[in-house]
Amino acid sequence: MIKVGTNVLTKTDGRLDLTIISNLVDQIAFLKASGTEVILVSSGAVGAARSLLPDLDQLNKVVRRQLLSSVGQIRLLNVYQTFFANYDLFCAQVLATKEDFRDRQHYLNMKECLLALQRPDLIPIVNENDVIAIDELMFTDNDELAAWVASMLSADALFILTNVDGILTGHPEAPDSTLIPEIDPNDEHILKYIAPSTSSFGRGGMATKFHTAQKVARLGITTFIANGKRNNTIVDILQGTTSTFTKVMASTDKSNIKKWIAFSENPAPAWIIINEGAERALRNIQTVNSLLPVGILEIRGDFQKGDLLEIYNLSEDFVGRGLAQYDSTQANKWLGQKDQKPLIHYDHLLIGKY
Numbered sequence: 001m002i003k004v005g006t007n008v009l010t011k012t013d014g015r016l017d018l019t020i021i022s023n024l025v026d027q028i029a030f031l032k033a034s035g036t037e038v039i040l041v042s043s044g045a046v047g048a049a050r051s052l053l054p055d056l057d058q059l060n061k062v063v064r065r066q067l068l069s070s071v072g073q074i075r076l077l078n079v080y081q082t083f084f085a086n087y088d089l090f091c092a093q094v095l096a097t098k099e100d101f102r103d104r105q106h107y108l109n110m111k112e113c114l115l116a117l118q119r120p121d122l123i124p125i126v127n128e129n130d131v132i133a134i135d136e137l138m139f140t141d142n143d144e145l146a147a148w149v150a151s152m153l154s155a156d157a158l159f160i161l162t163n164v165d166g167i168l169t170g171h172p173e174a175p176d177s178t179l180i181p182e183i184d185p186n187d188e189h190i191l192k193y194i195a196p197s198t199s200s201f202g203r204g205g206m207a208t209k210f211h212t213a214q215k216v217a218r219l220g221i222t223t224f225i226a227n228g229k230r231n232n233t234i235v236d237i238l239q240g241t242t243s244t245f246t247k248v249m250a251s252t253d254k255s256n257i258k259k260w261i262a263f264s265e266n267p268a269p270a271w272i273i274i275n276e277g278a279e280r281a282l283r284n285i286q287t288v289n290s291l292l293p294v295g296i297l298e299i300r301g302d303f304q305k306g307d308l309l310e311i312y313n314l315s316e317d318f319v320g321r322g323l324a325q326y327d328s329t330q331a332n333k334w335l336g337q338k339d340q341k342p343l344i345h346y347d348h349l350l351i352g353k354y
Helices: 018-033 045-050 061-087 104-116 142-152 188-193 206-218 233-239 256-263 276-283 328-333
Strands: 002-004 040-042 090-096 122-128 157-162 222-227 246-248 271-274 296-300 308-312 318-323 349-351
Touching: 002 018, 002 142, 018 061, 018 233, 040 142, 045 061, 061 090, 061 122, 090 104, 104 142, 122 142, 142 157, 142 206, 157 206, 157 233, 188 206, 206 222, 206 246, 222 233, 256 318, 271 276, 276 318, 276 349, 296 328
Parallel strands: 002 040, 002 157, 040 122, 090 122, 157 222, 271 308
Antiparallel strands: 222 246, 271 296, 308 318, 318 349
């Protein structure tokens, strides 16, 4: 998975930088020729339309973004297709909103589409559908979209390309600022180095890039944050000829369904309140435990089999989430009983926040 941001693809005036795009295409074509499947998550549609539609200040922010996106997406894909044609490669466009990931069936439909596009002569290019993605349908930015797609497809690696060399110990222009080469995804101390500000033309910033990298790394996908304006940066990283990047190490791998659970933002129809013994068992990383009825104290709300449930302890602190193996009617009948079928099986259970 390669995610490239607006500030990489555009010049200081916000217009597309064709030299950068050409180099990115060269690298992807090289990876394809070596047998590597690549999916590109690309921003830049708004920037692609700035020179075509310069006088839109009279429009409100949402309408202006919709207009620029609808025009710019066509130009952006035409630019990519022109460069990829030099390698006899075709572009496939996939536009997505959060709604395409919230429902399990929509999620599977999207996954099947992206898997079908993994052909030797195709480059899937994914972007947020900014024309209809408004308010609750919007991703935080394309970093978040890339994380969802990477986890959906169990990518071997995610590259987040930005306009700095990686995560630094200070401001990029500070003389004493140094690059952090490798990060444990569970190391929250890194946040002290990251400013919350966003980039010039994009919606995201380094904080969202780190949180994205942290989340997918915890789900078993190694993530690289690197400077997309450097020539050949992706290939150099993979071939080990550069150390100018930040690597967020992958933790233990998770199943595909657990990855969906981690990213799903569906509102849970019910809360499950568990006792101290059940909480200790679920949090024990040395053993594999499902949520059994004997450990459940209370069920708040109604649910059906397959619904996503949230689990809380006696203090109503969040413990985890998972998929119900049966409905709330059966769950209430077995509440507190021993030797009954798990309400949430370990294979469909995710403990902690991701």
